Amino acid sequence: xxxxxxxxxxxxxWYGLKQAxxxxxxxxxxxxxxxxxxPSGCGKTTLLRCLNRMNDLIDGARIEGExxxxxxxxxxxxxxxxxxxxxxxMVFQKSNPFPKSVFDNVAxxxxxxxxxxxxxxxxxxxxxxxxxxxxxxxxxxxDESALQLSGGQQQRLCIARAIAVEPEIVLMDEPCSALDPxxxxxxxxxxxxxxxxxxxxxxxxxxxxxxxxSDYAAFFYLGQLIEFDATEKIFTxxxxxxxxxxxxxxxx
Amino acid sequence: MKLRHSVKELWFGAMxxxxxxxxxxxxxxxxxxxxxxxxxxxxxxxxxxxxxxxREQPQPGSLRRHxxxxxxxxxxxxxxxxxxxxVAAVVIILGNIxxxxxxxxxxRFIFGGTGEAMFDAxxxxxxxxxxxxxxxxxxxxxxxxxxxxITAIYLNEYARPNSLPVRLIHGAINNLAGVPSIVFGLFGLxxxxxxxxxxxxxxxxGGQLHYRKPALIWAxxxxxxxxxxxxxxxxxESLRAVPNGLREGSFALGATKLExxxxxxxxxxxxxxMTGAILAIGRGAGEVxxxxxxxxxxxxxxxxxHWTDQFMHLGYHVFVLSTQSPDIERTEPILxxxxxxxxxxxxLLNLAGVLVRAKIRARMRSAHG
Numbered sequence: 001x002x003x004x005x006x007x008x009x010x011x012x013x014w015y016g017l018k019q020a021x022x023x024x025x026x027x028x029x030x031x032x033x034x035x036x037x038x039p040s041g042c043g044k045t046t047l048l049r050c051l052n053r054m055n056d057l058i059d060g061a062r063i064e065g066e067x068x069x070x071x072x073x074x075x076x077x078x079x080x081x082x083x084x085x086x087x088x089x090m091v092f093q094k095s096n097p098f099p100k101s102v103f104d105n106v107a108x109x110x111x112x113x114x115x116x117x118x119x120x121x122x123x124x125x126x127x128x129x130x131x132x133x134x135x136x137x138x139x140x141x142x143d144e145s146a147l148q149l150s151g152g153q154q155q156r157l158c159i160a161r162a163i164a165v166e167p168e169i170v171l172m173d174e175p176c177s178a179l180d181p182x183x184x185x186x187x188x189x190x191x192x193x194x195x196x197x198x199x200x201x202x203x204x205x206x207x208x209x210x211x212x213x214s215d216y217a218a219f220f221y222l223g224q225l226i227e228f229d230a231t232e233k234i235f236t237x238x239x240x241x242x243x244x245x246x247x248x249x250x251x252x
Numbered sequence: 253m254k255l256r257h258s259v260k261e262l263w264f265g266a267m268x269x270x271x272x273x274x275x276x277x278x279x280x281x282x283x284x285x286x287x288x289x290x291x292x293x294x295x296x297x298x299x300x301x302x303x304x305x306x307r308e309q310p311q312p313g314s315l316r317r318h319x320x321x322x323x324x325x326x327x328x329x330x331x332x333x334x335x336x337x338x339v340a341a342v343v344i345i346l347g348n349i350x351x352x353x354x355x356x357x358x359x360r361f362i363f364g365g366t367g368e369a370m371f372d373a374x375x376x377x378x379x380x381x382x383x384x385x386x387x388x389x390x391x392x393x394x395x396x397x398x399x400x401x402i403t404a405i406y407l408n409e410y411a412r413p414n415s416l417p418v419r420l421i422h423g424a425i426n427n428l429a430g431v432p433s434i435v436f437g438l439f440g441l442x443x444x445x446x447x448x449x450x451x452x453x454x455x456x457x458g459g460q461l462h463y464r465k466p467a468l469i470w471a472x473x474x475x476x477x478x479x480x481x482x483x484x485x486x487x488x489e490s491l492r493a494v495p496n497g498l499r500e501g502s503f504a505l506g507a508t509k510l511e512x513x514x515x516x517x518x519x520x521x522x523x524x525x526m527t528g529a530i531l532a533i534g535r536g537a538g539e540v541x542x543x544x545x546x547x548x549x550x551x552x553x554x555x556x557x558h559w560t561d562q563f564m565h566l567g568y569h570v571f572v573l574s575t576q577s578p579d580i581e582r583t584e585p586i587l588x589x590x591x592x593x594x595x596x597x598x599x600l601l602n603l604a605g606v607l608v609r610a611k612i613r614a615r616m617r618s619a620h621g
Contacts, residue, residue, distance in 0.1 A: 082507075096497035
């Protein structure tokens, strides 16, 4: 593995009194796709949301341990959470385009970074939509409402929106769980393409999806990291019995 | 099926009985006035509808009708009666005002000043009162919207839900909504006129009298305090309706809380804010008690030109006309005319709010697809 872009060390996490993550250690390789898999409630989404500090917004949440990005602890006071989130983008389980036009959705992140030049915005919006494999479908309807797009298009728009601000890492929280197989296939293809530009961390319920898109996979169970390895190894020759049972569909 | 049929019949029966009784009552009180005629028309319409129902009865030989549950009868009759009483009250009030007030409406009445002929129906005009009312509502809206919206934003976006301060503020808002309007008038006199106004005079005018007196701005401020709860509650409700996913989506792009609120949350909540404004305008245009001590004047020769001037107000004018007139016979038409104009004005101000909201909604619909 290359020098990891993101390193999670001895991470514990609590919602109030309930502990959701127990002593998790994961290293994320740059320009690779890492999948977090495991049954519902195993903490994979919680971990994902720790990485861009979205859990800061939750009342009573408490975190212990260390997450470093390029060796810099993201929880130290010198780290601006706003800057962190510009570097670590996120795509949510339920697509959440803003009730604005397609163009304004993608331009949103750029505008809050202070880009006001119309020509520059146009170029970067088009580029992001192309990267998100959505350009051909929406190039004639940039002024239409984003909510008029289909579910799959909305999710790709959210991806375009996330990559428009040029993050280094893109977090994806079950991005296909509400989509049909065709739309899912498009997003999976997109994830393969995006790897050359970004580091991708994806949470998924879908074993085949994890096997198809990821280079590394981390299997979680009840808040514990059970096994973390190359995806191929996890799916063909896992070292842990629990992992084997899960990936072969014996439970979960 | 049968039961419903019979219940429907009872409904009509109850309403018909009410209408006939009301018509008779009106006939005795007012003679053949417009309200009586209206009521008779309503009774006739109900009777016709009832006859049609009768014709839909099953023919002999078909299934027997079910007996009607006596509780259903009583309940249906009671609800019918209550509903009808409400409708009748509105019809009678509006009908009466429109009937008596319409004759007074003229170019001169709407656009003329009062002069000394304040109580003379043939010479008095009410333009200064219309002007004062509109100015008051306008200033009040400018005052109440920012404060109300910002409070609602604090409560819904910044404060911890259900924390002690939030519960205290909600309690305060509820209590504020329950305070009688005359108390707001006294509060306005004590706080705005004496305390704030006096403070401004002492600080900036060396004690000279500029602000420590009833004025348009103090009346508007008092009215704004009174309508604050409506705006806060309506705004809070619409903020709550904004999906959390939108906030998270914005935060995940590196937006600050303020950017998220200004660019995503507040635009989504705008129709709710407008609903609050409409309710506030509706209340503010009609209330008299809060402005009696804080800015409304019995008579002024000139229109207010500054916010420290006093003003005349339609609602207060109605109060003045009905209590101060030396000759009520000659004043009565102005009274009716003023009330009609006040109702129309309130309606128009509300309508303006509703139109603005509809426009925002239409723009949002195009954004919502």
